[in-house]
Amino acid sequence: MSSHHIVREKQEPALIIANGEACSFELLGQLLEWSPFIVVLDNAIHRVIELGIKVDVLLGDFDHNINLTEIEQNQYPIEIIHAPDQEKTDLEKAFDLLITRGFPAVNVVWATGRRADHSITNMTNIVRYKSKLHIVLIDDYSVIYPLLPSPAVFEKWYSKGTPVSLIPVGSAVGIRTENLLYGLDNEELTLGYRAGNSNEAASDGVVRITYESGDLLLMECHD
Structure with missing residues (x-):
C-alpha cells in the first residue's frame, strides 16, 4: 500500500x-x-x-x-x-x-x-x-480514546442518536455533560458499579464533556 x-x-x-x-x-x-x-x-x-x-x-x-x-x-x-x-x-x-x-x-x-x-x-x-x-x-465497530480532566473540555459535533459511551477506568469524578440523552451533572462513574455506556447524542449538535479527576474513556461504538 x-x-x-x-x-x-x-x-x-x-x-x-x-x-x-x-x-x-x-x-x-x-x-x-x-x-x-x-x-x-x-x-x-x-x-x-x-x-x-x-x-x-x-x-x-x-x-x-x-x-x-x-x-x-x-x-x-x-x-x-x-x-x-x-x-x-x-x-x-x-x-x-x-x-x-x-x-x-x-x-x-x-x-x-x-x-x-x-x-x-x-x-x-x-x-x-x-x-x-x-x-x-x-x-x-469502535473508536476509543481517553478524555483529559478539567480544565480540558471535550467538544465534538454528533448527529442525534449517535452512541456515545463514557467508561471509567477505576473511577471518574465530577462528570458534567451537555447534549447527551442521559445527562450527568457533577456525577461519578466507577468501573464495575456504574458506567455511562449506551448513552447517545440528544440532538444534532455539539456534545460537551468535562470531569474533575480520575480516568475516563469515550467510546463511539456501533453494531
Whole structure:
C-alpha cells in the first residue's frame, strides 16, 4: 500500500498495528493513507507482510520464533527494535517510543478482539499516556480514546442518536455533560458499579464533556 497524499511526519498521527483481531482492509487502508510512521508489534509483522504493507518499525520482545533477517530483507529499510522489558506490553513500549520521538498522536489498530485479557489491558492502559500522547484505538465497530480532566473540555459535533459511551477506568469524578440523552451533572462513574455506556447524542449538535479527576474513556461504538 502507498499513499498519493503529501503526509508530513508528526503532523499526522502515527499508526501502530498490534496483534489482535484484524480490522477491515478498507479501514486499514484509510488509516495508512494518512500515516507518516507505521509501527508493527512483534508477530503481527507476518500478517502485515501478507497484506503487502510497508512499515517503518518492528518492535517487540521477540519471544516467539521470528526470522528477523528475512523480515529485514522483505521490508528494507526497516528499523527493528528489540524491547525485552516484561514489565510493559509491546503496545506500551510502542507508545514510549513515539513519545520519545516527539509524536503527538497515534491511531492503533488490531488492539482489540481475540484474547479478552489483551483487549481489556490495551483499552485501559491508554489512560496512563493521556497527558503525553493522543491515543485512539480503532476497530470496525469502535473508536476509543481517553478524555483529559478539567480544565480540558471535550467538544465534538454528533448527529442525534449517535452512541456515545463514557467508561471509567477505576473511577471518574465530577462528570458534567451537555447534549447527551442521559445527562450527568457533577456525577461519578466507577468501573464495575456504574458506567455511562449506551448513552447517545440528544440532538444534532455539539456534545460537551468535562470531569474533575480520575480516568475516563469515550467510546463511539456501533453494531
